[in-house]
Amino acid sequence: MRALAASFVVLLGVVAAAAYFSLFIVHVNEQAIVLEFGKPVRIISEPGLFWKIPVVQTVDYFDKRILDIDTAPQEVTASDQKRIVVDTFARYRITDPLLFYQTIRDERNVRSRLGPITESALRRVLGAATFQDVVRDKREALMKQIANQVNEEGKEFGLQVVDVRIKRADLPEQNSKNIYDRMRAERQREAAEFRAEGSAGANRIRANADREVTILKAEAMRDGERTRGDGDAQRNAIFAEAFNHDPDFFAFYRTMQAYETGIKSGDTRMLLTPDGEFFKYFNNPGTNSTPPQTGVQPKQ
Structure with missing residues (x-):
């Protein structure tokens, strides 16, 4: 009995060993090639349990995944x-x-x-x-x-x-540096253009303002000269009217104005003869010493 049991155990071991070396599993993510003495004899693409001849056949596995x-x-x-x-x-x-x-x-x-x-x-x-x-x-x-x-x-x-x-x-690294330098130069050029445009705009504004100031000054001077001209014309008209109305009084009035203008400054020097026309009212106080009466009052 012991010999029979031992034989059974040995036989069972041989069967288990044969099964171990004869069976192989192909998983779902695998495919396999059965090689017999290095020569492919079978391709297995589906998962499962498969047989091979021990020692004679070997199996190579390949991944089915990406x-x-x-x-x-x-x-x-x-x-x-x-x-x-x-x-x-x-x-x-x-x-x-x-x-x-x-x-x-x-x-x-x-x-x-x-x-x-x-x-x-x-x-x-x-x-x-x-x-x-x-x-x-x-x-x-x-x-x-x-x-x-x-x-x-x-x-x-x-x-x-x-x-x-x-x-x-x-x-490439060198190209990146060159492009960076080129971009920086481009930005600097654009900034310079913006500054130049701003400066040109400011100059235009200043030029327009100066031109407008010049025009306004010229117009003011023109209006002032025109006003002074109108005043002088009115004054001359009054003088002419006074002269036509009373020539003696007008001569006396103009001489008094000349005295006031010429003598009021202490630094004024005049070379005149005593019997000159300018001092006729001093030399002949009895003559025309009193200005003639007239109803016309000259305006200054």
């Missing part, structure tokens, strides 16, 4: 000759595990095969676009175009490239 790879940042020259440093990543899935195994064999080798393809497509597509297209206007369309080109070449490895995205697109 995976991604990062490419190294590279410098691209756009169609407008502006240089751009672009950092991208690609997303892919394994659609043909047999072809993938035959060409790439391992997921760790995907970057070395798909990376150069992505970088080449990136240079082709972005090299035909402008800097403005890349950073803003047509970025989404350009990414789809790159993804389509990479996907066409990725089919040769059993891959489907579902997306290519730009993580970062910047100008």
Whole structure:
């Protein structure tokens, strides 16, 4: 009995070991290739429990999920000759595990095969676009175009490239500095233009004000001269009327005015003869010493 029990235990162990080495599980997010002496003999794309021949057959597993790879940042020259440093990543899935195994064999080798393809497509597509297209206007369309080109070449490895995205697109450091300097110079130029326009406007305002002041002064002087002219005309008219009415009184009045004007200053020196016309009222006090009476009163 003991020998029978021992044999049963050994047989059970052999069966368990055989089952352990013969059964394998493919999970829902996996696909597998059964290899017999390194040669693919079966492809499994559905999840479940499967059999294999121990020792003779082995199983390689491949992820069914969408995976991604990062490419190294590279410098691209756009169609407008502006240089751009672009950092991208690609997303892919394994659609043909047999072809993938035959060409790439391992997921760790995907970057070395798909990376150069992505970088080449990136240079082709972005090299035909402008800097403005890349950073803003047509970025989404350009990414789809790159993804389509990479996907066409990725089919040769059993891959489907579902997306290519730009993580970062910047100008080279030196270009950024040059652009900053150019922008600063442009702002300074605009500020200088604004200041020049303001100064020109101020000069125009001052010139207009000076012109208006000159005009107002000229008009005031003209009006003043006109008023003085009118006053002189009225005065002369009065003098003429007085002269016509009483010439002796007018002569006496004008002589008195001349005395007042000529003698009132102590520094005035006059060379006159005693019998001159100017002093006739002093030399002949009895003659015309009293001015004739008249009803006309001259105005000063």
